[in-house]
Amino acid sequence: MITATELGGRDGTWQSHPGFGIYVHIPFCLHRCHYCDFNTYEGLETLRAPYVDAVIADIERDERVGRSVTSVFFGGGTPTLLTPHQLARILEAIGARFGIATDAEITAEANPETVDVAYLRELVHAGFNRLSVGVQSLSPGVLQRLGRTHSSERAVQALRAAREAAFDDVNADLIYGSPWERPDDWVMSLRGVIDAGPDHVSAYALTVEEGTPLHTLVASGRVPDVDPDTQAERHRIASDILAAAGYERYEVSNWSRPHRASRHNVLYWSAGDYVGFGAGAHSHVAGRRWWSLRLPRDYVAASAAGTSTVAGSEELSADQRAGEALMLGLRLTSGVERAAFVERFGPWSLRAREEDIASLVKEGLVEASGGRIRVTTYGTLLGNEVAARLL
Numbered sequence: 479m480i481t482a483t484e485l486g487g488r489d490g491t492w493q494s495h496p497g498f499g500i501y502v503h504i505p506f507c508l509h510r511c512h513y514c515d516f517n518t519y520e521g522l523e524t525l526r527a528p529y530v531d532a533v534i535a536d537i538e539r540d541e542r543v544g545r546s547v548t549s550v551f552f553g554g555g556t557p558t559l560l561t562p563h564q565l566a567r568i569l570e571a572i573g574a575r576f577g578i579a580t581d582a583e584i585t586a587e588a589n590p591e592t593v594d595v596a597y598l599r600e601l602v603h604a605g606f607n608r609l610s611v612g613v614q615s616l617s618p619g620v621l622q623r624l625g626r627t628h629s630s631e632r633a634v635q636a637l638r639a640a641r642e643a644a645f646d647d648v649n650a651d652l653i654y655g656s657p658w659e660r661p662d663d664w665v666m667s668l669r670g671v672i673d674a675g676p677d678h679v680s681a682y683a684l685t686v687e688e689g690t691p692l693h694t695l696v697a698s699g700r701v702p703d704v705d706p707d708t709q710a711e712r713h714r715i716a717s718d719i720l721a722a723a724g725y726e727r728y729e730v731s732n733w734s735r736p737h738r739a740s741r742h743n744v745l746y747w748s749a750g751d752y753v754g755f756g757a758g759a760h761s762h763v764a765g766r767r768w769w770s771l772r773l774p775r776d777y778v779a780a781s782a783a784g785t786s787t788v789a790g791s792e793e794l795s796a797d798q799r800a801g802e803a804l805m806l807g808l809r810l811t812s813g814v815e816r817a818a819f820v821e822r823f824g825p826w827s828l829r830a831r832e833e834d835i836a837s838l839v840k841e842g843l844v845e846a847s848g849g850r851i852r853v854t855t856y857g858t859l860l861g862n863e864v865a866a867r868l869l
């Protein structure tokens with residue numbers, strides 16, 4: 479069996495053979511944050527146990543046996559609202575059905591208010607080796623306005639508890655550029671997180687998604703909309719502060735210490751294959767995409783009845799696959815290697831896009847040299863424009 483280490487990915491570069499990932503969606507939260515449009519729900523306490531059984535039954539029915547898993551990611555929602563035993567049962571089912579490669583990356587997302595050292599030790603004992611903590615900000619005012627219910631102290635404690643529990647890898651998730659955030663808040667959040675010593679930092683610009691309480695506030699004029707120039711400036715500040723502390727940016731919004739990039743993230747950006755379990759989870763294998771029933775109750779009912787939990791699917795054409803793979807690969811700072819890309823997606827995959835690539839190079843958005851295509855720092859700030867022209 480190939481090991482995850484042999485496959486690579488920890489240096490954050492595009493992978494020709496990105497491995498095989500599993501995503502598990504846990505759609506429960508203590509409280510909905512004002513900006514969140516993820517498929518997650520408050521309450522539903524009584525659905526948690528049946529949901530775990532439903533996910534396990536779905537995994538046990540899956541037909542892709544014999545393909546060893548190089549990364550597993552439990553996301554949500556708040557996976558750490560489940561007990562360590564429940565999370566361990568799901569992980570065991572994945573191991574029994576697919577086989578998990580030696581030294582695979584196994585991540586759980588955690589909300590700071592749901593974890594302590596004892597809980598996290600149980601997760602490590604169950605086989606989890608990476609914890610991603612939703613810090614978002616260390617400014618009490620920003621946290622409160624985002625609808626986060628944990629304190630900044632609790633967020634830092636969770637990062638330190640992960641270290642104490644002996645997680646190999648710890649990530650801190652941050653959000654920047656909210657209408658309430660002052661430049662000092664952002665600098666203080668970055669410095670406070672760095673002090674807690676994570677291996678990896680993900681920092682995303684706040685987006686105002688339709689259907690969220692934040693969108694209602696912005697649409698009614700009670701809160702100003704986010705400002706792209708301010709967000710670009712905050713991204714630059716993050717890059718400077720994190721680089722000075724030894725973190726390399728390997729993707730638009732992700733920084734890590736050397737060789738601590740997330741293998742699971744790199745698999746996504748290398749257009750690798752992954753299967754998602756749980757309500758609304760998405761999957762992609764060899765150009766076919768499908769997604770599960772969105773509502774947890776529907777997902778549980780279908781799985782319990784032994785019927786399909788798939789809500790829809792689509793087949794990508796070879797050209798769509800290449801376009802999407804290029805767009806994803808260009809999110810990585812190192813970009814894509816031409817020869818490896820062509821070997822995987824065919825000679826026409828880049829030939830059909832050479833004119834667009836040349837015009838992006840002329841505009842300073844993309845660099846194409848030394849057998850690589852990569853987005854420039856300027857192009858990073860205009861990622862949607864680059865993506866739209868290469869798809």
Ligand code: SF4
Nearest residue numbers: 507510511514554555
């Ligand atoms: S904790 Fe995360 S998933 Fe849950 S509501 Fe807040 S942002 Fe959404």
